[in-house]
Amino acid sequence: MLKFVTFAVKTQLNVHDLNNEAVAGNVTDIRIMEFLDENGNRSEAPAVSGRMLKHWHYEGMRQLIINGTYSSIPLCASCKVGEPVRPAELLDNGILSHRTAIEKGAEVVVKQCSICDVHGYLAAIAGAKGAKGTSAESEEEQEPVSERRSSRAMFSWLMPVLEKINPNEEMGPVSKQVIHSRVKSGKDFDDKKLTSQMPFNKSYASGIYAFVSALDVYRIGLVELNLGNHNLYAIDDNERKNRIKVAIEAYRLMLSGQIGASLSHALPHQNPIEVLVAYSETGPLPFPVSPMYSDYLEKTIGLMPQGTQFLYWGSGSPSGVTKKNTIDEIFQEILKEI
Numbered sequence: 470m471l472k473f474v475t476f477a478v479k480t481q482l483n484v485h486d487l488n489n490e491a492v493a494g495n496v497t498d499i500r501i502m503e504f505l506d507e508n509g510n511r512s513e514a515p516a517v518s519g520r521m522l523k524h525w526h527y528e529g530m531r532q533l534i535i536n537g538t539y540s541s542i543p544l545c546a547s548c549k550v551g552e553p554v555r556p557a558e559l560l561d562n563g564i565l566s567h568r569t570a571i572e573k574g575a576e577v578v579v580k581q582c583s584i585c586d587v588h589g590y591l592a593a594i595a596g597a598k599g600a601k602g603t604s605a606e607s608e609e610e611q612e613p614v615s616e617r618r619s620s621r622a623m624f625s626w627l628m629p630v631l632e633k634i635n636p637n638e639e640m641g642p643v644s645k646q647v648i649h650s651r652v653k654s655g656k657d658f659d660d661k662k663l664t665s666q667m668p669f670n671k672s673y674a675s676g677i678y679a680f681v682s683a684l685d686v687y688r689i690g691l692v693e694l695n696l697g698n699h700n701l702y703a704i705d706d707n708e709r710k711n712r713i714k715v716a717i718e719a720y721r722l723m724l725s726g727q728i729g730a731s732l733s734h735a736l737p738h739q740n741p742i743e744v745l746v747a748y749s750e751t752g753p754l755p756f757p758v759s760p761m762y763s764d765y766l767e768k769t770i771g772l773m774p775q776g777t778q779f780l781y782w783g784s785g786s787p788s789g790v791t792k793k794n795t796i797d798e799i800f801q802e803i804l805k806e807i
């Protein structure tokens with residue numbers, strides 16, 4: 470059975486604002502990251518943080534579960550509504566409680582939420598002193614509570630493919646700022662008032678990008694505190710398989726460009742170029758070499774241990790891999806191993 474899978478993806482994205490994290494007043498700018506090219510020269514270009522990619526894998530899992538494809542898989546109250554602080558339980562009074570969810574321990578949290586299981590959590594809750602809605606005088610002081618589970622899904626930043634960056638900087642990733650306006654309408658509309666129109670600036674970028682990701686399939690459902698016990702897992706085999714399937718299917722949504730902000734009005738013009746998947750049925754794998762480098766295929770194949778399976782989609786013909794005609798064939802092949 471599948472224990473570990475890695476993805477190395479090269480894709481073109483035109484006119485996206487996947488990571489408009491640099492906001493100043495009514496100007497939203499795209500994040501620029503510095504890096505070194507293959508000759509060690511400093512360069513900079515629009516890039517998207519791994520936090521953003523991880524968030525969109527999380528969103529992909531949520532959608533597949535909420536939309537009914539995997540509706541039998543449980544979610545905690547936080548993950549049901551996409552609340553970033555997780556896990557949580559919905560109390561009878563309608564309030565989300567992070568404390569009770571965490572105090573029950575990892576075994577219960579993993580049982581109750583597939584996304585907290587796969588994506589992990591870091592939760593620190595203050596004791597009664599200083600906690601919201603309580604006072605140290607009226608309640609007994611409690612120790613702070615913290616719980617941590619490491620993510621089974623790991624992501625790099627989305628970075629430009631270096632061979633596409635021209636030294637004269639006229640090629641490679643580019644960005645442009647444009648002005649949008651939110652037009653107010655209705656009986657109060659007054660076009661003489663500037664506030665009716667509210668112009669604002671946004672940046673959009675284009676480029677050929679790469680990212681790598683790893684999914685530690687073996688540890689989905691596993692509770693580390695159970696190490697040494699007969700049963701490592703908080704959930705049964707069928708439930709585990711469904712969780713692994715939904716975690717893998719979420720990558721398919723990412724490959725369609727579902728990886729950024731402003732999806733309602735700035736879907737990226739996505740054009741996948743290459744996908745290399747490495748998987749193992751025996752143990753964890755090293756992370757793949759990033760497709761931002763021109764020789765990533767040979768280096769990744771040379772890095773992985775004996776027994777690693779490789780699936781490839783793209784225009785190249787690397788040796789040592791099983792070449793697939795479509796990206797769907799890659800997913801079908803991985804899903805068969807679950």
Ligand SMILES: [Zn+2]
Nearest residue numbers: 545548582585
């Ligand atoms: Zn959750």
